[in-house]
Amino acid sequence: MTNQENISTDFRKKLAPFEKTEIQGFLAANGLTFEDDIEETAIVRENNEIIATGSISGNVLKCIAIKPDIRGSNLAGSLITALIQKQYYRGISNLFIFTKPQNSSIFSRLGFYVIYEVENEAVLMENNPAGLSLFIENLKKETAAKQIVSSADSALESSSAEGSTKNISSIVVNCNPFTKGHLYLIEKGASESAFLHIFVLSEDRSLFPTETRFDLVKKGTQHIKNLAVHSGSDYIISNSTFPSYFIKDARKIYDIHAKMDLGIFSEKIAPALNITRRFAGEEPLCPVTNNYNRLMAEILPQKGIEFTVIKRLESGGNPVSASRVRALIKENRLEETEALLPPVTYNFLKSPEGEKIIKKIRGIQG
Amino acid sequence: MKIVKTGMAGTLESSDVLVTVRENPGKGVEILLQSIVEKQFGKQIKKVVKEKLQILGIDEAVVQLNDKGALDCTIEARLAAAVYRASGITSYNWEKI
Amino acid sequence: MQRLRRTMLYVPGNNAGMVKDAQIYRSDSIMFDLEDSVSVNEKDAARFLVYKALCTQDYEGIETVVRINSLDSPHGKEDIKAMVLARPGVIRLPKTETAQDLLDVEELVEKEEKKLGMEAGTIKLMAAIETPKGVLNAYAIASSSSRLIGIALGAEDYVTSMKTKRYDDGIELLFARSMIVNAARAAGIYALDTVYTDLNNEEGFVSEIKLIKQLGFDGKSIISPRQIDPVNKIFAPTRAELDNALQIIEGIKEAEAKSSGVIAVNGKMVDKPIVERAERIIELAKASGMTLTAGKEE
Secondary structure, eight states: OOTTTTEEEEEESSOOHHHHHHHHHHHHHTTOOOOTTOOEEEEEEETTEEEEEEEEETTEEEEEEEOGGGBTBTHHHHHHHHHHHHHHHTTOOSOEEEEOGGGHHHHHHTTOEEEEEETTTEEEEESOTTHHHHHHHHHHHHHHHHHHHHTTHHHHHHHHHHTOSOEEEEEEEOOTTOOHHHHHHHHHHHHTEEEEEEEEOOOTTSSSOHHHHHHHHHHHTTTOSSEEEEEOTTTSOOTTTOOOTTOSOGGGHHHHHHHHHHHHIIIIIHHHHTOOEEEEEOOSSOHHHHHHHHHHHHHHHHTTOEEEEEOOOEETTEEOOHHHHHHHHHTTOGGGGGGTSOHHHHHHHHSHHHHHHHHHHHHHHO | OOOOSOEEEOOSSTTOEEEEEEOOTTSOEEEEEEETTHHHHHHHHHHHHHHHHHHHTOOSEEEEEEESSOOHHHHHHHHHHHHHHHHTOOSOOGGGO | OOOOOSEEEEEETTOHHHHHHGGGGOOSEEEEESSTTSOGGGHHHHHHHHHHHHHHOOOTTOEEEEEOOOTTSSSHHHHHHHHHHHOOSEEEESSOOSHHHHHHHHHHHHHHHHHTTOOTTOSEEEEEEOSHHHHHTHHHHHTSOTTEEEEEEOHHHHHHHTTOOOOSSOGGGHHHHHHHHHHHHHHTOEEEEOOOOOTTOHHHHHHHHHHHHHHTOOEEEESSGGGHHHHHHHHSOOHHHHHHHHHHHHHHHHHHHTTOSOOEETTEEOOHHHHHHHHHHHHHHHHTTOOOSOOTTO
């Protein structure tokens, strides 16, 4: 108890500029970078010198570093405890860490379990050893509920009996917001599948909140019987929330993210639901999404999942896209979005809740 | 007592234990133990946990322990704190703790 | 025989390692803290930890004290409920300003004792005085309850309220210390000094211990086991003091054997206060590990 007397741990929501520089320097010395979506940072100092730091963002612990010559003392335990407690007090108890594979043993001693490893590059860990299996169990329940209602199980049987091309397939969407383009993609996918699993990304970086995006997709696809809408939860990993603070070569980030996200999808989720095919919309506009389509085409077939790109729905010579909808809203041309949106989304935009989001979108420009 | 949410208590400091109690509807009590003294004391720790859960009237829960060499009384204290937090109950029956 | 309370080792109530090892340093008392060292979010967890430790662990005769949260906070009542059942030697009340503050705690303690079928008065009380108002009420507080075994100065908050800070010479605390030691003596209870927080300043610590010994304090709250030895050393009697005390006690025994009414040692009259002082010196000497055979060869 005597050696801790000069050690203090403080949390900062907003780092003062000098402190941020200090933390960035400390992380850089440990081969890490500071990410800008961090919500709170723990700073451990001994006689004013930083000896450890770690941050939280959503349900992720990241940018964790401990001064090399102090590693091995129980400083890691104290730091991770502080971060876990901080998360717990704000109501988050299922926690994730993305880190280098060589660090996984440190975190497993601190109660984290490896969910998936991209060899030599990255590892995803969670503190609830049953987290992924509970997620999958829940997906199966959601699917069963939908199959009973739609009696799609007969379709499933017939497809396998005929040995036809009708697989169980999947689409991952963000739907920020849900457009006629998404609806077209889903309808097309469903018509070519015995059953279709739709995963809506769960991340709160989008202008339309996760629950709204999920709700609109669910309501807007109610008429299609052979599909289930699931939340992507923590296991369909959005590029926008993928922590890359530990990846030295920035050019590799997209690749590593894709390998992790698609690895979990095809090795853990797809087998549990018998998914053998994944659809994606053609992406002529957004280079990031287009690149992801390219990576899916490369990776998924290696993992035994067929990958099919569906051509975009067009309107007035342009592809229907959520970004176009957001642009129209920004420009105060709400009426024009009606042609691009299914009624469920358009009606939502006219609701008081929708109005709030419209204001938010306009505010960004102003 | 009934577990209605995730409850956590304790730390990863030496001589302490971090206990997480989660719901486990329909699946009884499951104990997941990770301990630096697992070989010597694993059985004893699980016994302490089981008995304490019984006294507290918990028959459905996943209890995860990351033990850094805590005394039995520390394990019981952290477990009780996590269980009460997970049950949302703040009137304590001290004689059972 | 009176208990020595030279050192009261402060142990943060939510620190499992420190709660577990608190007795190995052999301070006179251990004070488990549920108050300032425990964040609001961890009040429940600390209470569970200290409760189980007190119920289970053997503190080997060392006095156990629990500093509870004040009754103004949402935690104080539950602290009392749990701690009376756990039976530490003493419950210490923080930020005591009036005799009523203490009586309120006493009432709750008594209620719990009764509920548990314990003899009334089993749990002793101690009051920390940490405000200007508390200092002025020192005697009223000190004489408010027969359970009260001592009053203690908490200087960190006090100096802030006094619009000053702590200085090396301690002049800013002279009034408060004098009030407290005087009130304690008038009420016949112990007087305990505040913590010294600068662990790197050994010299400053030693001069503070000398000062409080000179003022008449019984001892001090300490924040690290490292502080035990310096306090014990300074509170230990000198060899000459001990020899003198031993002679006095010897003289009393001889006088009693002879049924002599008047006792004189080395030509000096020995009366009750002198005997008491001699007894106290011998207790301190014993606790400091000094040999009790008088060094008459000198």
